[in-house]
Amino acid sequence: MANREEALRRIFDAAGVGARLTGDQKRELLGHLEDSVEKKVAAGVPEIDAVGQAFSELGDLQKIARQFPDKPALATPEGLVLDRWFPGAGWTAFALFVFFIFIEITIIPGFAQVFRKARVPIPGLTIMFVHLSQVMRGSWPVTAAFALALGAALWLSRRSGFLGKAAHVGFFLFAATLCAAVVVATCLPLLSLLEGIGLR
Amino acid sequence: MELRPLVLAILEARPLYGYEIAQRARRRANLKWEEGTLYPLLHRLERDGLLASEWRRAPNGKDRKYYSLTRKGKTVLAKDRVDWKERVRVVSEILLGGRHGKPGRSAP
Secondary structure: OHHHHHHHHHHHHHOOOOOOOOHHHHHHHHHHHHHHHHHHHHOOOOHHHHHHHHHHHHOOHHHHHHHOOOOOOOEOOOOOEOHHHOOOHHHHHHHHHHHHHHHHHHHHHHHHHHHHHHOOOOOHHHHHHHHHHHHHHHOHHHHHHHHHHHHHHHHHHHHHOOOOHHHHHHHHHHHHHHHHHHHHHHHHHHHHHHHHHHHO | OOHHHHHHHHOOOOOEEHHHHHHHHHHHHOOOOOHHHHHHHHHHHHHOOOEEEEEEEOOOOOEEEEEEEOHHHHHHHHHHHHHHHHHHHHHHHHHHOOOOOOOOOOOO
16 A cells, blocks of 8 residues: 555654665665554554554664674775665676676677787787687577576575685676676777778 | 564465465464564575565465575574474473483473
C-alpha cells in the first residue's frame, strides 16, 4: 500500500536519523516497519495502533542508527570517499570484460584490415590483441560460454561470499587494464597511420 | 544473550530478510528485544564476511535484503556451537554439581 509506505517514511524521517543512515539501511528498516504493520493489520489491529506498535517494537531509531558499523576507511588524503563504487566493483568489472570481448570481436578485425592495407608498422601489443581477436571470433561459442561462466561465477561468489570484495576489486582492475590496453593497442598504429597521411 | 550465534543459526537453513529473522528469533528463542538492533548486527556480520546479502523480491512482492551464511559464517557457527556446549557443561557442573545434576564431590 503506497499510502502506508509514504506515511511510514514520513514518520521515519521525522525521527531525524535519515542523515545518519545510508539509503540501504533506511530502506531495510522501512521494509521491516512495513512488514510489521502489514502483519498486525492482517491480525485485526487498527492501522494507527499497528504503526505505533511497529515503531515501538523496532526500538529507539537514534540508538539503532548509532549502532551501525562505520563505513570502511577508504578515503584519499584529500578526503574523497572511494568506497561507493566498491560494492559494484564485481559487476562493473564484468561489464568492462563484456565490453572488451565486444571490441575484440567487432572492432579489432576491421582495424586490423585497415592497418594491413595501409601497411603501417604494427606494434607487438596490437599484434597480440589482433591474434586474440582471431581466436575469439574463430571460437565464438567458447568465448560466449566463458563470458556466461564468468557472470555466473561472479553471481555465485556474491551470494556465497566465497570471494571477498578485494577479489572483486582485483577483477575490476584487471578488466579495466584489459580495456585500456586494447584501446592503446588500437590507437598506436592509428597514430602511425595519421602521421603517414600528414607526411604525404 | 549473545545474538550472533542465534542469527547465524537462524540463517543456516536458508537465506532470510531482516523481518523474517526477527520473527524467527522471537518464536524460537522467545526473545524480547528491540528488533531494530538486529540490523546493525547483520551489517557487522556482513562486514566481517560471515554473511552475504542480496536484494530480492520477497513473497509479498516487495524487495527485501536477504542475508545468507557464507563459508566463513558456517565455520564460525560451528565454533560457536562447540563453545556454547562447553559453556553449558561448565555452568551445569557449577550450578547442578558434578555431571548430569548429581551432587558434586567438591561441594561444601
